[in-house]
Amino acid sequence: MQITVLRETQPGESRVALIPESVKKLIGLKAAIAVESGAGNDAGASDADYEAAGASVSSDRAALLAAADVLVAINRPPTDDIARLKKGAVVIGFLRPLDEPETLRPMLEHGLTAFSVELIPRTTRAQAMDALSSMATIVGYKAVLLAADRVPRMFPMLTTAAGTVPPAKVLVLGAGVAGLQAIATARRLGAVVEGFDVRAAAGEAVRSLGAKFLEIDMGGQSGEGAGGYAKEVTEEVMERSRELIAKQAKQTDCIITSAAVPGRRAPILITEEAVHNMKRGSVIVDLSGTTGGNCALSQPGTTIDVNGVTIMCPLNLAATVPVHASQLYSRNLTAFLSPMIKEGELSLDFDDDIVGPSCAIHQGEAKHPRLQAALAAKS
Numbered sequence: 001m002q003i004t005v006l007r008e009t010q011p012g013e014s015r016v017a018l019i020p021e022s023v024k025k026l027i028g029l030k031a032a033i034a035v036e037s038g039a040g041n042d043a044g045a046s047d048a049d050y051e052a053a054g055a056s057v058s059s060d061r062a063a064l065l066a067a068a069d070v071l072v073a074i075n076r077p078p079t080d081d082i083a084r085l086k087k088g089a090v091v092i093g094f095l096r097p098l099d100e101p102e103t104l105r106p107m108l109e110h111g112l113t114a115f116s117v118e119l120i121p122r123t124t125r126a127q128a129m130d131a132l133s134s135m136a137t138i139v140g141y142k143a144v145l146l147a148a149d150r151v152p153r154m155f156p157m158l159t160t161a162a163g164t165v166p167p168a169k170v171l172v173l174g175a176g177v178a179g180l181q182a183i184a185t186a187r188r189l190g191a192v193v194e195g196f197d198v199r200a201a202a203g204e205a206v207r208s209l210g211a212k213f214l215e216i217d218m219g220g221q222s223g224e225g226a227g228g229y230a231k232e233v234t235e236e237v238m239e240r241s242r243e244l245i246a247k248q249a250k251q252t253d254c255i256i257t258s259a260a261v262p263g264r265r266a267p268i269l270i271t272e273e274a275v276h277n278m279k280r281g282s283v284i285v286d287l288s289g290t291t292g293g294n295c296a297l298s299q300p301g302t303t304i305d306v307n308g309v310t311i312m313c314p315l316n317l318a319a320t321v322p323v324h325a326s327q328l329y330s331r332n333l334t335a336f337l338s339p340m341i342k343e344g345e346l347s348l349d350f351d352d353d354i355v356g357p358s359c360a361i362h363q364g365e366a367k368h369p370r371l372q373a374a375l376a377a378k379s
Contacts, residue, residue: 001345002032004068006061007039010075014042014322015329017072017093020053022334027054030344034064043326070346072333079106087111088363090346092333094118094131097360098263099291101374104361111364119358119368120336126354128335133177134328135318140181140258142317143285147254148189150310152281156190167192171252173245173269173294174259175202178287182256183209194248198233198241214248216240238267246274253279257294258287263370270295280308289313
C-alpha cells in the first residue's frame with residue numbers, strides 16, 4: 001500500500017500532512033510512503049529528511065497520484081488531483097463535508113473513499129487523532145500574538161518610574177480549544193481576560209486559566225451539543241449574548257472570537273453598533289471567518305479599519321506556524337491510520353467507533369448521514 005504526501009496547493013498553505021518522524025512509524029507498519037519533492041520545505045522537512053526516514057521522493061505529481069492507495073492531505077485536494085486518483089483510493093484530510101458538501105461531488109463521481117478529520121469523534125480513545133483541536137491550539141495562540149502586535153497598548157501591567165501602566169483588557173468569545181488557548185496566551189502576556197460561551201460547562205475551564213467567565217440567563221436551555229461542541233440556541237438567548245458582549249466591548253482593548261457550530265454559519269456575536277461603540281485602537285480578531293465570522297463587519301481573509309477599530313479575519317492561521325502545525329497534524333494522522341494498517345494494507349472496519357463516524361464517502365457513495373442529507377437537498 002502506498003501512502004502519498006503532496007505539496008499543498010492552497011494559496012498560503014505551508015503545512016505538510018506527514019513529517020519524517022511519522023513516515024518512519026508508518027513504514028514500520030509495512031506501508032510504502034511516497035512524497036512529492038519540496039512538500040515539507042516550509043514545515044522544516046527537506047527531501048533528504050524524508051529519504052532518510054525511508055520514503056521515496058519524486059517531482060512527478062501525476063505519477064504519485066496515479067500510484068496512491070491513500071492520499072493524506074491538509075486541505076481538500078483540487079479537482080484535477082482527484083481525477084488522477086484511481087478508483088477506490090482513499091483520501092484523508094480537512095475536507096469540510098458539513099460546511100461545503102457540494103465540493104465533495106468529484107470524489108463521489110470518481111469512486112473514492114474519503115475520511116474527514118473534522119468528523120473524528122471527540123472521545124477518549126480518539127484524543128490523539130483530534131486534528132481540529134491540534135490546529136485550534138495553534139490558532140488560539142497565534143490570534144493573541146496578532147492582537148498584541150496591533151493593539152496600541154502593552155498587555156501586562158508595568159510599574160515604572162514614570163508611573164503605572166494598566167494591563168490590557170481582552171475578551172474571548174467561545175471557550176473551545178482555540179478560545180481557551182487564546183485566554184491562556186493572553187494571560188501569559190499579562191492581560192486581564194474575560195471569556196464567554198453559551199456552554200455553562202465552559203465556565204470552569206475559563207476560570208481555571210485565571211479569566212473571568214461572563215454568564216447569561218440561558219432560559220433553561222443547554223448550549224452544549226454532541227461531542228462537547230456548541231449547538232444553536234434560540235434568538236432570544238443570542239440577543240442577550242450580543243447585549244452583554246456589546247456592553248463589555250466598550251471597555252475592552254481586544255476581542256478574540258472563535259464561536260462556531262459544526263455545519264452552520266458562525267453566530268453573529270458582535271454587532272455593527274457594538275463595533276462603533278468600541279474605543280479607538282481596539283482590535284477584533286475573528287477566527288470564524290471560514291463560516292462567515294462572528295462579527296457583523298468581518299470580511300473573511302481581510303483586515304479592515306472601522307472608525308479606528310481594527311477587525312482582522314484570518315482564514316488559515318495554523319499555516320503561519322507550519323513546523324509545529326505539521327508536527328501535530330502528522331501525529332494525528334499517524335494515530336488515525338496506524339490501527340487501520342494490517343500487514344502493510346489498509347483494513348477498514350466501519351463498525352469501529354472512530355472509522356465509521358469519520359468516513360464521509362466510501363467507494364463513491366456518501367456515507368455520513370449529514371452529508372447524505374445535504375447532498376440530497378441539493379439534488
